[in-house]
Amino acid sequence: xxxxxxxxxxxxxxxxxxxxxxxxxxxxxxxxxxxxxxxxxxxxxxxxxxxxxxxxxxxxxxxxxxxxxxxxxxxxxxxxxxxxxxxxxxxxxxxxxxxxxxxxxxxxxxxxxxxxxxxxxxxxxxxxxxxxxxxxxxxxxxxxxxxxxxxxxxxxxxxxxxxxxxxxxxxxxxxxxxxxxxxxxxxxxxxxxxxxxxxxxxxxxxxxxxxxxxxxxxxxxxxxxxxxxxxxxxxxxxxxxxxxxxxxxxxxxxxxxxxxxxxxxxxxxxxxxxxxxxxx
Amino acid sequence: xxxxxxxxxxxxxxxxxxxxxxxxxxxxxxxxxxxxxxxxxxxxxxxxxxxxxxxxxxxxxxxxxxxxxxxxxxxxxxxxxxxxxxxxxxxxxxxxxxxxxxxxxxxxxxxxxxxxxxxxxxxxxxxxxxxxxxxxxxxxxxxxxxxxxxxxxxxxxxxxxxxxxxxxxx
Numbered sequence: 001x002x003x004x005x006x007x008x009x010x011x012x013x014x015x016x017x018x019x020x021x022x023x024x025x026x027x028x029x030x031x032x033x034x035x036x037x038x039x040x041x042x043x044x045x046x047x048x049x050x051x052x053x054x055x056x057x058x059x060x061x062x063x064x065x066x067x068x069x070x071x072x073x074x075x076x077x078x079x080x081x082x083x084x085x086x087x088x089x090x091x092x093x094x095x096x097x098x099x100x101x102x103x104x105x106x107x108x109x110x111x112x113x114x115x116x117x118x119x120x121x122x123x124x125x126x127x128x129x130x131x132x133x134x135x136x137x138x139x140x141x142x143x144x145x146x147x148x149x150x151x152x153x154x155x156x157x158x159x160x161x162x163x164x165x166x167x168x169x170x171x172x173x174x175x176x177x178x179x180x181x182x183x184x185x186x187x188x189x190x191x192x193x194x195x196x197x198x199x200x201x202x203x204x205x206x207x208x209x210x211x212x213x214x215x216x217x218x219x220x221x222x223x224x225x226x227x228x229x230x231x232x233x234x235x236x237x238x239x240x241x242x243x244x245x246x247x248x249x250x251x252x253x254x255x256x257x258x259x260x261x262x263x264x265x266x267x268x269x270x271x272x273x274x275x276x277x278x279x280x
Numbered sequence: 281x282x283x284x285x286x287x288x289x290x291x292x293x294x295x296x297x298x299x300x301x302x303x304x305x306x307x308x309x310x311x312x313x314x315x316x317x318x319x320x321x322x323x324x325x326x327x328x329x330x331x332x333x334x335x336x337x338x339x340x341x342x343x344x345x346x347x348x349x350x351x352x353x354x355x356x357x358x359x360x361x362x363x364x365x366x367x368x369x370x371x372x373x374x375x376x377x378x379x380x381x382x383x384x385x386x387x388x389x390x391x392x393x394x395x396x397x398x399x400x401x402x403x404x405x406x407x408x409x410x411x412x413x414x415x416x417x418x419x420x421x422x423x424x425x426x427x428x429x430x431x432x433x434x435x436x437x438x439x440x441x442x443x444x445x446x447x448x449x450x
């Protein structure tokens with residue numbers, strides 16, 4: 001019995017402390033270092049924060065380069081396929097151009113009408129484009145636990161924690177971490193994402209909760225609320241983070257929200273440089 | 281002869297290169313578009329297999345660095361993946377010290393222990409000490425699929441080992 005206990009302790013110690021020709025560090029010492037780094041990072045020591053910011057910027061850039069084959073191969077495939085469909089595509093494009101020419105005339109008429117109406121209402125033009133930043137998605141690794149993306153703009157461009165991120169004017173998430181040259185955006189379908197939203201004609205208020213799946217769920221709706229399909233969901237802006245009325249998606253019969261923007265298909269996003277009304 | 285030597289070194293570095301690549305690139309093993317709960321932790325399989333078969337190819341220092349890179353890319357607190365990977369290294373080391381010859385069945389059973397210890401530590405640290413919340417079900421599914429698919433990768437890595445590195449176990 002004592003022999004087997006000795007065997008156990010020898011094998012245990014050896015596994016923890018042994019260093020061989022190619023093992024320059026013992027597992028024990030590395031575990032201790034990892035624990036120290038973990039707690040320094042979790043409790044937010046200033047030195048670790050700065051170091052992490054620098055490491056993040058470097059690793060994200062390298063990660064972007066390392067992921068190049070993943071981006072290139074699907075696009076090459078589609079380019080080859082489109083090459084064989086050129087004639088057909090040309091005809092279709094001609095039709096589309098004709099259609100858009102007609103629409104352009106209509107648009108010009110509507111723009112003029114809109115400007116005239118604004119003059120009547122004495123409304124100011126709120127579409128100020130100077131407060132938005134177009135950012136490229138560097139890394140969109142699909143983690144089983146966290147749904148986030150890394151964009152190539154950071155505190156250098158004035159991005160701050162908490163700023164809303166959109167694509168085609170639809171909400172996709174918010175900034176949760178900023179480095180000098182990059183930022184991390186928490187997507188709406190992440191497990192840790194909670195957003196106050198408003199929906200339907202009664203302006204019902206709810207919380208949109210990410211579940212790690214593609215469709216986030218609506219929670220805390222009025223008692224007895226019955227879900228109907230295709231009801232548009234907008235950010236209510238009650239948290240002071242998101243702009244009220246930013247479109248998010250449409251409801252499904254199960255109380256989930258079918259997002260207007262597929263979180264797995266993001267290549268460029270817009271960060272809205274909105275001064276935070278809340279501290280994070 | 282020198283060329284052959286370089287080739288052998290490249291083949292031997294293959295698993296480590298794959299490990300680094302998986303951590304730093306946005307290539308992942310999650311097929312949630314097809315099956316929402318499906319996700320596997322390929323890094324743990326790679327580390328465990330090569331720790332048992334050829335520990336010389338998988339230095340613990342490299343495993344530590346890979347963990348740090350993974351934390352940065354994934355947005356986890358620094359050091360948590362390193363810890364989880366090092367636990368797997370430790371179990372692999374222990375099993376190698378205790379056993380003379382390993383089979384798929386023995387590796388599979390011992391991998392379960394490594395996986396449970398590693399994921400339990402990951403789950404407890406992340407939920408108790410960080411702002412992130414990860415439900416147990418997510419970790420559970422990940423553990424299940426990683427364990428379930430271990431034999432497939434065991435065979436693949438075995439073929440790689442026999443074809444490019446040499447059939448003799450550590």
